[in-house]
Amino acid sequence: MQQVKSYPSFSIYRNDRKTRGGGILIAIKQTIPSRIISIPDEVEALTVQLMLYEPINLCLIYNPPNCSEVYKQDLLSYLETTMQSLVKTYILGDFNSPDIDWATLSSNCNFSSSLCDLSFQYDFSQVIDSPTHIHGNTLDLIFTNSPDSVTDIVISNDPNPVTKSDHYLISFKLQLSTTQHSITSKPIYIFDYNKGDYNGLTNFLCNIDFSNCFQSNNVEFIWSYIKSSLCDAMAKFIPKIKLNSTHQPKYFTPAIRHQINCIRSLKRRLRRSPSSSIRNRFHTAEQSLSDEIHKARSEFERKLINNFAPNNNSMIYKYIRSVKKSSSIPSSVLYNGAPATDSADKASLFNEYFFSVFTSSDFVLPPYPDKIDPYVRCHLVSIQISEQEVYEALVSLHTDKATGIDV
Known part of the structure; x- marks a missing residue:
């Protein structure tokens, strides 16, 4: 441990065991700015913050297999405090809780049940889903409030030859932001097919010489030529519209997201192990979600009126149109x-x-004289219409307009 402590390329954070050898340690490259958040005295745990543009907390814990109930309660209290952080948080370590069913967040012992309740209450996900011990138990866990950022999880099925541990080595990647994001995102545009000029598009494609394309034996060349021609035609004759980049309402808050995740978790529990207590919690969570949506929406509308009503009403009308969405x-x-x-x-x-x-x-229109104009020298005797003329007339029809003489 002393040799690791003096390693020059890493910042070392450790919480040594007070009685005999052992403890926990976090080593972070010195190129990554970091600082200690907390090192409790009563449990083997520590929390370090990586000071990036988007700061994150790393918490490492150890729950001994035969620890006292006091130790377990102190550890749960420390975990709850850590989960209350507003930044991205990753809690990992040996929890010694092989009895937990992570699909339903259920367990048979008090400590594991409390751990499941904390995960549920603070919307943390546990991302390890396979054994981490040579006896087939899942003891080493990773909790996070940002599960999508944890990728490429690899659990080695062989004991670690360096540490001679009976636990498997776990490696994973964190998708983190190292640069500051722009406040405004790049707009997305899609084709508005309802307003396309299909007459012009058809004529454009008919004037393209595909003879060289179809004489080739190279399938890739043929497909590339046809695809390029179609894309050019679409770009010329089909307009684009701006697509709203989010499907969430403007008043969507982290509290609403948390309630939605709670309902999903309870639904999985209810499907796996139906009971009256879980069903009551599910109905209570649904009511809490409804109340939270009403609260967030009212607060958003109040701020919208107070901030924009005196000077700019367009934001209010835009919001009203977005929530109205009624047909004409x-x-x-x-x-x-x-x-x-x-x-x-x-x-x-x-x-x-x-x-x-x-x-x-x-x-009333005046009567039109029923006589032949003396200046007319030619008379229409018969009409000849070819199939090509009928085809061109049909393809020029605007199918998005009402039927009638003005189509």
């Missing part, structure tokens, strides 16, 4: 006491209304 045609129509809900009946009522408010006129 109502789901039901009532006119002269006659209701209508389906499309045909609503169209008839609209037609009846427009006819009733239409302003008629007494103007």
Whole structure:
């Protein structure tokens, strides 16, 4: 341990056992700025913070297999304090809790059950799902409030030859931000196929010479040529619209996300082990989610009015349009006491209304003389229409418009 302590390339953080040899240690490269957060005296644990643009907390713990109940309670208290942090947190170590069913967050002993409750309460995920000990038990765990950032988890099935431990070596990667993110994200644009000029697109493709393409025996060349032609046609004749980058409402908060994750976890528990207590907790969590959404939405709308109403109403109207999302045609129509809900009946009522408010006129067209213009020298005797002309007329129709003489 003394040799590790003096290693020049690493910052060493350790919590040595007070009685005999042993303890825990975190070694961090000195190129990564770090600082100690806490080293408790009553349990073998320590927490270090990596001071990146997006700071993270690393917590290492050890729960001895035959420790006292006082030690276990102190360790649970320390874990709860650590989980209350607002930054990304990773808690790892030997928990000696092989009895936990991580699919349902259930256990048979008090310490493991309390550990599951803490994970559930503070929305932490446990990402190790295979044995970490030579006897087939999952003892070494990783808890985090950012499970998507933990990748490439590898558990060696052979004991570590260096430490001569009966635990398997665990390696993983953290997807962390080392640079400051921009506040605004790059907009995403997609094709608006409903407003495409398909007549122009068809003519454009018809004027492309594909003879050289189809004479080739190279499939890759043929596909590349056709794909390039199609992409060029789409870029010329199909407009693009900006796509909203998020599907979450503007008032979505971490508290709402936490409640959603709690409901999902309880649903898994209820499906695996149905019981009245879990069902009651599930219904309580649903009500809590509804209350949290109502609270967050009211707070967001209050701030929106206070911040923008005096000078700029456009933000308010934009928000109203985003939450309204109603069709321009109502789901039901009532006119002269006659209701209508389906499309045909609503169209008839609209037609009846427009006819009733239409302003008629007494103007009459003068009679057109029924005689042949003396200046006309040619008379139309027959009409000849080819199949090609009919085809060109049909492909030029605007299918997104209503039928009629003006299509």
